[in-house]
Amino acid sequence: MKKNLILLLVLVVLAGLAYVLFVNDSKSTIASNPLSDFAISDTASVSRIFISDKVTGQLELRRDESTGHWIVNEKYRAKGHAVKLLLEAFKNIKIKGPVPNKMKPMVISNAASTGKKIEIYTNSSSVPEKIWISAGNTSDHHGDYFILEIPGEGISPDPFIVDMPMFAGFLTARFFTAENDWRYSGVFDYPQLEFNKIKVEQKDSPNQGFILNWKGGNEVQVEELLSGAVISPLDTLIAKDYILRYKKIHLETHNNYLEPYQIDSVLSLTPHWEITVTENSGNEQKLDLFHLAGNGTYHDFEGNEFAYNQDMLYGTLGDGELFKVQYGPVFKPLLVGLDYFK
Numbered sequence: 001m002k003k004n005l006i007l008l009l010v011l012v013v014l015a016g017l018a019y020v021l022f023v024n025d026s027k028s029t030i031a032s033n034p035l036s037d038f039a040i041s042d043t044a045s046v047s048r049i050f051i052s053d054k055v056t057g058q059l060e061l062r063r064d065e066s067t068g069h070w071i072v073n074e075k076y077r078a079k080g081h082a083v084k085l086l087l088e089a090f091k092n093i094k095i096k097g098p099v100p101n102k103m104k105p106m107v108i109s110n111a112a113s114t115g116k117k118i119e120i121y122t123n124s125s126s127v128p129e130k131i132w133i134s135a136g137n138t139s140d141h142h143g144d145y146f147i148l149e150i151p152g153e154g155i156s157p158d159p160f161i162v163d164m165p166m167f168a169g170f171l172t173a174r175f176f177t178a179e180n181d182w183r184y185s186g187v188f189d190y191p192q193l194e195f196n197k198i199k200v201e202q203k204d205s206p207n208q209g210f211i212l213n214w215k216g217g218n219e220v221q222v223e224e225l226l227s228g229a230v231i232s233p234l235d236t237l238i239a240k241d242y243i244l245r246y247k248k249i250h251l252e253t254h255n256n257y258l259e260p261y262q263i264d265s266v267l268s269l270t271p272h273w274e275i276t277v278t279e280n281s282g283n284e285q286k287l288d289l290f291h292l293a294g295n296g297t298y299h300d301f302e303g304n305e306f307a308y309n310q311d312m313l314y315g316t317l318g319d320g321e322l323f324k325v326q327y328g329p330v331f332k333p334l335l336v337g338l339d340y341f342k
Helices: 002-031 080-092 101-113 236-244 260-267 327-334
Strands: 046-053 057-063 070-072 094-098 117-122 130-137 144-150 160-163 186-188 195-202 210-214 220-224 273-279 284-293 308-316 323-326
Touching: 046 080, 101 130, 101 144, 186 284, 210 236, 220 236, 308 327, 323 327
Parallel strands: none
Antiparallel strands: 046 057, 046 117, 057 070, 094 160, 117 130, 130 144, 144 160, 195 210, 195 273, 210 220, 273 284, 284 308, 308 323
């Protein structure tokens, strides 16, 4: 019994020593590699991000200094929260340890064939400050393989296992290259209610069209679109509640899944609704909305078929592009008629 206990204690001590040696060796490997500092401490200095891979293509994000917004491929405003996730990764990335020697050839091969290349530019420089090269994920789903390159200094001969504290998942999932997935989805986005007029027109019920004029506070007026008659008395609380609905209205997806001739066909129709918001600056934001066909899949509680899709609508901001919006939870509260205010 004593011999077994002594043997167990010896094994525990040896295991502890092996672990300490492994940790120290890992730390030594990282410390001896000058190309192991992935983080960008000052993310406010990041001015451009270029993401590419051999499978899905490439994408550029650039900070517009005049507006503070990020621009996708020099064409569209980018989703702020998606860019924020990148900057968060740049700042908080940490090395968990080196890649085991037996796995290095596979990881390096993955980096060359299917890896993503993330070029990080700062202070409007034409040369990236750092380049990350992804090489897959760990089998335990708690880390990514990355290689670091610093222009002028070289590329690390050793890949590393990296992660981010308090984050469960793969960092590489944040670096996608589909342009439409990066595009800003705001349609009516007025967090400070920076507008003074809302006009709503309805094709199916023209007499329900209205214009809401607002000067701030309780100075609100609703008038009939056709006659110009002012509603009196007006429930100010109902009118102000309607105004608040324009704080944050976003589209569902820029992908409309239609062929070009189908898009042209929809845009040639008279919109079922037209909403025009006049901003305090004088700029007008106009949205046209069209029904989607029900295709026999939508019925009421009595089994009667709805002619139109009850979940989605098509929308356009007048630029020839057609997108999809959620009907029920998002846009239906905006599509009220004149009687709503009476």
